[in-house]
Amino acid sequence: MTPIFFLLFAAVAVFSALMVVLQRNPVASALYLVLSFCSLAGLYVLLHAPFLAAVQVIVYAGAIMVLFLFVIMLLNLRKDVEAGVHRTARQLFGWLLGLVLAAQLYLLLRAPWGLGPQGQEPAEAVQAVGNTQAIGLRLYTDYLLPFEVTSIVLLVAIVGAVVLSLRQGKHEGIEEAP
């Protein structure tokens, strides 16, 4: 069964990612991105990481992309006008570089490359569908400091966002009643 699901999710992910790039309509791009994220969540499930799958949906689809949509609507952006300064050059070089990079990655992946050492944790602990606990233990023991630092980063981000979105004079955040 697994390969079928993998192909399904992979196809959806790639397609929607492509659409993100191609779509002219920001909202459509955003929605495609949501789709791609959701299919990534599916892939996580296939990779025995259901916790991350759920978090992926909650954080990316549920929060981040909503924020994107929110801003798009707030700025009321409809279709992009893809004119602008040296547009053709941008398109041309962009895709060209993309192709070169693709070729390189292809070579890189074809070249023989080995895996690092296997982890200490028993396979079943990780593979077990309920590896939330394993992650939690890792998070609060080995990676406690990074965890705390991350929380500080978040705090800073909050403050920064608030400061940025305070209009001069009036004190109202972005999400005041429109």
Place this chain on the structure above:
Amino acid sequence: MQIPGLSPDLNWFVWAVIKVVALMTAVLLPVPFVVWAERKVAGHIQFRPGPNRVGPFGLIQPFADVVKLLFKEETLPEKADRVVYFLAPMLALIPAITVMSVVPVGPSFYATDVNVGLLVFLAMSSLGVYAVTLAGWSGNNKYGLIGGLRASAQMISYELSMGLSVIGVVLLAGSLSLVTIVEAQSGTLFGFLPRWYVFYQPVGFAAFVLTMLAETNRVPFDLPEADSELVAGYHVEYSSMKFAAFFMGEYMNMLAISAVCTTLFLGGWHGPWLPPAWGGPLWFFTKVAVLMVCFLWVRWTFPRLRYDQLMNLGWKVLLPLTLANAMVTALGVALREGWFR
């Protein structure tokens, strides 16, 4: 159980289909009656009989409404973003059904027992935003847009509190699987009180109920569709079956979320006297029904919050409250497990 003459895979598939169908009916079937109940309750709260013409006690009224809606004209506003415009109503239905797939209705009566079931629920409720937001935006109508923006802001704000309010339960049950959580609530307290987490987590329960109202955009948090100011807000541009979809979506969400609330706080299928085999589901739906009635009751009793009041409640009251609750619970659990010894 194995159906004779089927390969395991096929057997699994068949059962999956059966479960799914059962669930969908479980979510869809009650909707008309909830609608009916809403109108009845509203009526009685306002000292009037409510629908009582079509069928006994007007029980058939909802179906009459559906027929009416079916024959309404489909409208498609100019400059609407077609795809999104069509997408939104469907999105309104999906999360509710998906959530039901992880909710255990009775012992061994559930679609799946995902061990991150609670997270799935949170994820789905967070996806619920899209329907409202997109609906509001795609119609290219300023009321709709405002409704959509309000909805997204409101739902993001209240998701936090919702997630935090259930942490207490997770800590107590030590699992994210809804089935495990329900099983952890079996037995009684001091011999007479059922060991439901509502008694362990009164604060969490209260907070959850509030956020529940907000997530489903019900009064007093129905700013996205504030009839009196936004003329139905996000679905102002919708008519006929698309409108019906939103209509149903709202009630399905209410059902789903009440089911989750029952699972988390009200001991799920646990109940006295009846044999769990068929008594479990009965108790479960009874509790859900009670919650639904509360929904209606609240709707017809309370006035709508102002936007700033909404945000203050969400960020300055519920969030700290739920955080504190989580910490206290964690402390209690730590003491219970004797980690300080």
Place this chain on the structure above:
Amino acid sequence: MLDHLYLIPLLPLVGLLVNLALGARLGNRGVGLVGCAAIGAAFVVTALDLAALARLPEAARHVTQTAWTWMQAGGFRADVAFLLDPLSAVMCLVVTFVGFLIHVYSVGYMHGDSGYRRYFIALNLFTFSMLTLVLADNFVLMFVGWEGVGLCSYLLIGHWFERHSAAHAARKAFVVNRIGDFGFLLGIFLLATSLGTVNFHEVFAAAPERWAVGGALATATALLLFLGATGKSAQIPLYVWLPDAMEGPTPVSALIHAATMVTAGVYMVARCHALFELAPAALVTVAVIGAATALFAATIGLVQRDIKRVLAYSTVSQLGYMFLACGVGAYSAGIFHLATHAFFKALLFLGAGSVIHALSGEQDLRRMGGLKGRLPWTHGTMLIACLAIAGIPPFAGFFSKDAILAAAFAGPLRWLYYVGLLTAGLTAFYMFRLLYLTFYGGSRVTEEAEHHLHESPPAMVVPLAVLAVGSALVGLLGIPLLPGADRFGDFLKPVFADLGHLRELAAAAAAGHASATAAVGHAAAAGAHGAAAPGAHHASVGLEVALMAVSVAAGLVGIFVARRLYLLEPGVAQRLAERFQRAYRTLLDKYYVDELYGALVVRPLERLSGWLWRVFDVRVIDGAVDGTGGLVVLGGTILRLFQNGYVGTYAFFLVLGVVILFVSLGGAR
């Protein structure tokens, strides 16, 4: 008490910090109070420690305490650790006691000075550094204190920095000290590299084993250390800064430039006696330089007109005495003289300060006189001090100076003794000259000074009295001859216990190769026993008594001559001065040493640095800097072509970089 050594330096530091932080709020009274209290407390602690130390058995009078490891690199290691043994204990006691009195005195003397707070802060800082210097148990920490006191002396000499002369004097003191400190530092490096440690105990243990007596290494180290000492303690050739240092407030001169800091050199030499004993040549150098300085400074002191300068030169010459003592191996005698000198010289300075205070800033002896009646307390105390420094029994100076002279007499180079004797006479002479010119005879005081002439406030008089008592009695701690009466020597004995062993080494070396220096060192060693290690064999009693008599006689002669010249028949001095015009001028102008240095060292240096500035600095260094700037600008002008403000372009180049990176990696494969 002994396990709280760190308190001794800590207390002044606390006082300093308090004044630094809250001084403005405390107001002058508070600042003075805090400053004095801090030093007073330090004194109490020191006294207690000393008592505790004295109670220990002789062998155990050696307390070390490590606060923390300061630096550690490979085998090298320096701790912040304090060492309390009789030597450092005595020093601490002197520093804290005299320091305390002078703090109290300053409250009166500096009253109403604009830099009052700054003054006390610097004074506390000085005490802190001095105590660190004394208590350090390794060379590095000692050097820290060493530099600290140097800095404080700079700050305090230049206390009235708006006066050009003061600023100049401060700078001079600092620069001259640098030379000495450089020597000291080199010595420390030599120790660290050759012995791999800077801890006193380890060094003194290792040196005798690792170094040949009179060997180049030992001699070099000892001489370098001694160079440091000459810098700090104003010996030839680096004494020139001390007289100018009198530009500072008088209490400062008393504390830093008479009682404590300038004796740091003597302390250091005594502390490192183990090293010096290994280098007989160095010992001889010390002795000779000490004696020479003593005489030299004394002669200059004869004719100086500024009351403080006279005292300054007498300080220099007394320090010469101490080095003479160390040079002939009579360390305890040197330290003893150090202690007594601290008392009476501080007293003299404070007295002079009181006089200057009374005459509202007048320092010229020619405009004083007849103040006996007007300043009774000052006069009385200063009289005691003069008797003490002139070596009249039973005052303090007598015993210590006599001990030194005895040691010098017993020493190898007997002429050193005669030099010392002559100096003693001269000392008596110029001190009493000062006394007579100040307090006796007719008043030559100017009117405006005359009409608010007054005895100093109690805050200044009380310390004078206390110090007078001290100068009168401290000597009795070190009575020679009578067995057991030399308390001081006995107390210090454990510090210099290793002398015997060292001298045997020296003797053996001398026997081995009869090189001149070694022989001298041997003889010096052999001779110095008497004064150095009391309880060892004494020079015969009769001789001792005779020596005493002679030195006292010398003192009396000096006094009488002074009495004749400046009291009974004034004018004789004048005539003498005219008779020996040249000699007089030479003395008055301090042998033109400053001018000599100016011509030989300062001006060439100035010219060199001027050239360096104009040619090297401007052309080469600035050129290089400007060139760098130019390059950067050039690069910028090229690079900014890429920076066209379009994020897209930046992203493009970024990805291009990634691609190139990949290619290069692929090439590396």
Place this chain on the structure above:
Amino acid sequence: MSWVLGDSVPMTAYITLSAVLFLLGVVGVLVRRNAIIIFMSIELMLNAANLALVTFASFLNQTAGQVFVFFVMAVAAAEVAVGLAIIVNVFRARQTVYVDEVNLLKG
């Protein structure tokens, strides 16, 4: 591609997928001029990296990779909050979200 019929997916497949997604992200950054879309493409790249991390974590039997993904998500959330605030400010100032119309910052 023989694994398609089997019942397990080789790691290379996942890695290739993440590489492809990453490339699409890169191209998106390069070819679009709408700041918000560029931002989305960056998110896409982040997710591609996450996929690689999870893959290795799962194939190496250890949770460290998943923990990293967790961190990446947290930081991404922070980044989005600030970034979108910046974009909104830019829009308020210049009435545009097109990065090539905002080019004052040059030497």
